[in-house]
Amino acid sequence: MPDTEKLHCLIIGSGPAGYTAAIYAARANLKPVLYQGLQPGGQLTITTEVENYPGYPNGIMGPQMMIDFEQQAQRMGADIRWGMATKVDFSSKPFKVEIDEEKWIEADAVIIATGASAKWLGLESEQRLNGHGVSACAVCDGFFFKGQEVAIVGAGDTACEEALYLSKLCSTVHMLVRRGEMRASKVMQDRVLKTANIIVYWNTDPIEVLGDKKVDSLKMQNNKTGEETIIPLKAFFVAIGHKPNADLFKGWLDMDEQGYLLTQPGSAKTNIEGVYACGDVQDKIYRQAVSAAGSGCMAALDAERYLGTLDA
Numbered sequence: 001m002p003d004t005e006k007l008h009c010l011i012i013g014s015g016p017a018g019y020t021a022a023i024y025a026a027r028a029n030l031k032p033v034l035y036q037g038l039q040p041g042g043q044l045t046i047t048t049e050v051e052n053y054p055g056y057p058n059g060i061m062g063p064q065m066m067i068d069f070e071q072q073a074q075r076m077g078a079d080i081r082w083g084m085a086t087k088v089d090f091s092s093k094p095f096k097v098e099i100d101e102e103k104w105i106e107a108d109a110v111i112i113a114t115g116a117s118a119k120w121l122g123l124e125s126e127q128r129l130n131g132h133g134v135s136a137c138a139v140c141d142g143f144f145f146k147g148q149e150v151a152i153v154g155a156g157d158t159a160c161e162e163a164l165y166l167s168k169l170c171s172t173v174h175m176l177v178r179r180g181e182m183r184a185s186k187v188m189q190d191r192v193l194k195t196a197n198i199i200v201y202w203n204t205d206p207i208e209v210l211g212d213k214k215v216d217s218l219k220m221q222n223n224k225t226g227e228e229t230i231i232p233l234k235a236f237f238v239a240i241g242h243k244p245n246a247d248l249f250k251g252w253l254d255m256d257e258q259g260y261l262l263t264q265p266g267s268a269k270t271n272i273e274g275v276y277a278c279g280d281v282q283d284k285i286y287r288q289a290v291s292a293a294g295s296g297c298m299a300a301l302d303a304e305r306y307l308g309t310l311d312a
């Protein structure tokens, strides 16, 4: 018989959303237990400096920011643990969540903050130069390349939005589109095509990001003609989509066609009362640390109200 532990409030995931939910839940005396998952601290632990999170006037390194969040949650009394949710059973209350395929937690409320992962192209150089000019977040890292030439790959709304963002900061934005058309909405495409310092390369694939310790150029290839070109640049942004970390909840929670958890507008409520979702696992639009933290706060407040009805 596997080990079972009973809890009031379980939080799964440890980015800004999970830790903020833990801070609020602990202060509300919900005695939250937070399991950190495979990548404690989440996506911010693979970024460098964060300059757009309010409250850090001099900026902060992403990994340090997540240590600060964790320590704040711990100081409020949250129980932060290593471990990964490996299975859930939301068929009855209390909800059941398996940890590390070893033990089961029974929780009155569950807050899901498992985040999303950026998709990568799979190039060796992309991983080697990650954080040294290669990035999957223009809003996070574009500022460091003010006045420089950069490139972005992708042709969805995110790539267009990020190319436009970069065009306001950088001298030239080279945009690589693998087909002869873009997937992005017409309005976004029009904006990109009308922006003088964005050069769109149709039917073009990145072959390798070049540079020893930091990015200095990009080798790309026209996939119709086979012609290869090398362009000098300082940064390479990958914007080919994200994957929400929500596979675990398939069959239990409502999701959109891309697998993002659906929450009721203006709340963190999922389709199951007592189960809440916050951060990037339910947000494909904003994806910022500060918006994730805000939604973590909402999830904890929603959970607190719900748990109050059980106690009454």
Ligand code: NDP
Pocket (backbone or CB within 6 Å): 121, 153, 154, 155, 156, 157, 158, 159, 161, 178, 179, 182, 183, 184, 239, 240, 241, 242, 284, 285
């Ligand atoms: P999408 O999945 O919509 O687009 C991904 C893009 O990356 C596609 O153009 C795809 O090309 C391209 N791509 C995928 N793999 C590769 C590869 N290996 N090499 C080169 N290119 C590749 O992701 P987004 O993140 O752009 O958007 C996700 C969702 O969020 C969408 O529904 C979007 O509309 C929405 N969104 C809305 C925003 C808004 O309303 N303001 C802002 C941002 C996102 P191909 O087309 O050839 O498959």
